[in-house]
Amino acid sequence: MRLLVLGGTAMLGRAVAAQAVADGHDVTCLARGVAGDVPDGVRWVRGDRDEPDGLAEVSAADSRWDAVLDVSRQPGQVRSAVVALEPVASHFVFVSTGNVYADHSRLASDESVPLLPALDGEVMADMTVYGEAKVACEAAVLDGFGADRSLIARAGLIGGPGDASGRSGWWPWRFAHPVGSGGAVLTPDDPGLPMAIIDVRDLAAWLVRCADARTSGVFDAVGEPDTLGGLLSAAREVAGHEGAVVPASAAWLAEHGVQEWMGDESLPLWISDPDWRGFGSHTGAAARAAGLTNRPVTDTLRDAAAYEEGRQATDPRRCGLSDETERKLLGLLGH
Template sequence: MRLLVLGGTAMLGRAVAEQAVADGHDVTCVARGESGGVPAGAAWVRSDRDADDGLDAVTDVAERWDAVVDVARQPGQVRRAVAGLEPVADHYVFVSTGNVYAVHSGLATDETVPLLAPLEGDVMEDMSTYGEAKVACEAAVLDGFGPERSLVARAGLIGGPGDWSGRSGWWPWRFAHPVGAHGAVLAPDALDLPMAVVDVRDLASWLVRCAASQTPGTVDAVGEPDTLAGLISVARDVGGHTGPLVTAPAEWLAEQGVQEWMGEDSLPLWISDPEWRGFGAHTGAAARAAGLTHRPVAETLRDAAAYEETREASNPRRCGLSDATERRLLGLLGH
């Protein structure tokens, strides 16, 4: 197929382009190039999607695209892409997010959870309206291409090599580099929290297959259902950790300034707010029925940890406890 990837230089977009090239497809990426170049074997159209004419080079009515894959988060970018590409593309694959849901407290949920109200306007000013922005993007795709010519893939936590956020790589990296006495590592005590990670390569491979087969629908593209305890156990194995795992309650961690989910001095993937307890609890059954398969999570975490080892000063970690903070907290806990 002739595949147009809107992006192709950052984590997921690049993985999609790489997989499509490996599968023998004719791939063109539209990107500014701020995250690097496109994969070998893919054509590159350098362009800024914020410009009104940013996609003019790929909307020639004399040339058709079998499918488009779009990972954008700005509604204006998606609206312009849909308007320009609908006459010349057969199918539109849009990568959305589980953040579009208005409710995150339920367990074993699916795509029927109510959505947030769509963001008004074309620009998401900051990540506080990320979910609303993606709702607006979804609406633009479905309105323009219709449900039979589009796939909306609501991705969950994406991990593996290239995970710039560090969420999937920090735990195995920390277990390989403990800083506490006798190799102690700090963790939250709410380890029954539902949590799942989908490998970026599995997601990319599935998106390419869906584009080639023009699979329609709106599905949660998430990892196999798991818990934070399960992921931490695998991370310990991957990191070769044999020291103690020291757990602390949410209230104490909050008092000490430890952040949830990601960010500076955080415990990645941890969520204590009961209203968000079900964020990682979507079953993903519809996506698996549509062919999404998963490699062992140990492989995902191992390769994410290997990526963490390659970080340079110019690309610092965006989550996890600093060595100094973790030593201080473990000391307060007697370790």
């Protein structure tokens, strides 16, 4: 297969390119290179998709691609790619997100959940309209390539090595480096919260297989259904943690300024809003029927933790509580 990856230097695009090369495919990446270099064995076309001629080299009349894979969140970029590449590409794989759904309160849901309205415009100004922007991107792909020549992968929470957000790596890292008395670690008191992680390598391998097989359709590409409590137990196992786990209520954490999901002074993977309780509970049954497989989550967390351990000063951790804050909060709770 001749595969064109639009990107290829950041977490998922790089994993796709590396997997495709390992599988023996001919891989080209079009990227600016801001996030780094492409993997070994990949032809690199330097290009900026925001420029009028950014796709010129890969959309020339003598180009021919068996499949194109795109991860962009900008509708204008995707629309331009679809127009330029439809004449020279057989299949288009677009990586979307579960954020496209208008209702996140449903449990054990699938691809039938209604979507948000598509973003009206070419550029997503900020993450508050991330879901709407991806809806617009999906529509551009389906309009240009048609349902039979495209695959939409609505990815869930992606984790593993290279997770710069820290969401999948922070908990095993924290359990390996507790700051509370006797190794205590602060957690949200919501072990039953549905939450799943898909390993970036599993997602990449499935996307490459789908591209090669020209698989079409819309799929929730997610990890095996799990809970926050299950993920924290797996993180403790990976870290060999034997200290106390100190749960705190959502109200108490909010009162003390603890953020949810990700970012500074947060407890990652935790969502208290009942309207978002189903976000991490999509079953992924259709994708698994189409060949998606998931490795044990302990493997994902172990490798995400190794990535956290190797962070440099130029790549600061973007997730979780600072040592000082967690120590203070645990002290208030008697630990």
